[in-house]
Amino acid sequence: MTPNARAAALMTLGMAAFACEDALLKLLSRGISIGQLLLMIGFAGMVVFGAWVARSAEGLRWRDLLHRGVLLRNLSEAICGVCFLTALSVGDLSIASAILQALPLLMTLGAALVLGEPVGWRRWSSIIVGLIGVMMIVRPGTDAFQPGSVLALVAVVALAVRDLVTRQLPARIGSGLLTASAFGSMSVAGAVLVLIGGQNMVMPNPVEAGMMAVSLGFGLLGYMTMVIATRIGEIGAIAPFRYSRLVFAIILGVLVFAERPDGWTLAGAAIIAFAGGYAMWREARLRRRPRRAPASSLTRPG
Template identity: 35%
Template sequence: MSDNLRGSLAMIISMAAFAVEDALLKFAMQTVPTSIVLMLFGVVGLCLFSGLSVRAREPVLHTAILSPPMLVRSVFELGGRLFFFLALAFSPLSSTTAILQSAPLVVTLGAVLFLGAHVGPRRWVAMGVGFIGVLLILRPTPASFEMASIFAVLATIGFSGRDLATSISPKTMSGNQLGTLGFIVLILAGFVLLPFQGLPSAPMEPLHLAIVAGTTIVGVVAYNTLTLAMRTGDISVVTPFRYSRMLFALVFAVFWFGERPDFLMLAGTILIVGSGLYTLIRSGGKIPSGTKA
């Protein structure tokens, strides 16, 4: 089996695991306050990634966590995680996942605005097409606009800012240390939301605790297989398989949550995925770094 094939399969497995994680989180938040799910998910993830760092005989917390790039990264991750969980709780899974697929376009735009990257006219057109796709899903008209959909847009901005900050973060930080920091931020996001939702009126059932714990394990598998995918084969070949997450999410949305995506939502998804694929292929799966396309 070639490296490209192994990397592509790892990417598909990772995206399937992320889709399972999203579906389980949405299911848990139907009965448990979002703030509690955030904190529990963060605590379990923090324990898992800290354990992986201990196993690798590296510090759990890197000394650079308070450096300017990492502080910026943490602020964007806080917003991204918080709004993503709110989107899962209050918006359809299908539209939330579709809007999040526009992240590569937002990253590209951010790289142009803040990192001095240069992109050619064809990629500007691709970004424009992708954002039209987002508008088709949002439907910003008084008759059909859903306010909760804004959570997915804000989550996309947060995650894109995190990715841009990660690109300039210290290279000495391992994936485990970044994961640990990410779950610490997730716990903080839960505390930010807690005053607005309060504590649950009754103790959590063992099933809900098991779901959150299982979701975290699935998330760790997804994160590690994503890392494996990005380190195996050509990035330009492997990265486009990120969009398989949308297919898995649609399956869960339709058969688990009973969602029925309409024509405009599907058309917007196609525009986002198509423009994102073009952008990723033209950039070799990387954040633009000064070369025109």
């Protein structure tokens, strides 16, 4: 297999793992509060990644956690965790997952509006088309509207802020520390929901404890395979395979939760996947262009 083929297979495996993680969290939310789930899973993830970072060459640099960019990133991660997990608990898995796929489009939009990066008419068009796809899924003011869709949208915006901030962080701050601190921020958010929101703490039964452990395992598997895939493959080649998460989520939604996505939802999801995949492919192509033709000053971004 070529490096791109291996990367595509790993990315697909990672997206399947993330979809399974979401399905398990949705099942767990039926008997355990959102706050407790975030508290327990976030704490476990922080411990696992923290131990890994401590034993790696990167090491734990506690002072980096006080960097204002890291603080903003962790706040965005906490908001995303609360909103997306709540969206899963009150709405359809397939709808929440479809809205989540708008992240690359919001990243492109944020890079243009906040970071001042040049974005040409092609990517602007993909953003507009993708947002139309989102509205086809959400459909505010109709009987098909789900309140959880708004929470999923807030979660995507929080993820976009997180990723934009990450691009501006100093190179000395490693990804392992960022991941461990992100899990920690979700744990803190869960504790706040439990204490201030009046959410009850319950003792998970053996089945629920096992589901939590498996959910965390799926999350770690998804993270590791995604990182490896982005390191060994070209972004433009593996970008479309990120949207396999949506396919797995729809299948799990139908089989596990008896969801029945209508034609508008499926069409909107397809439009988001197409627009987002094109935006990622276009950005990867533009990043390669200076290396291919460094002397050209007439090429416009697209």
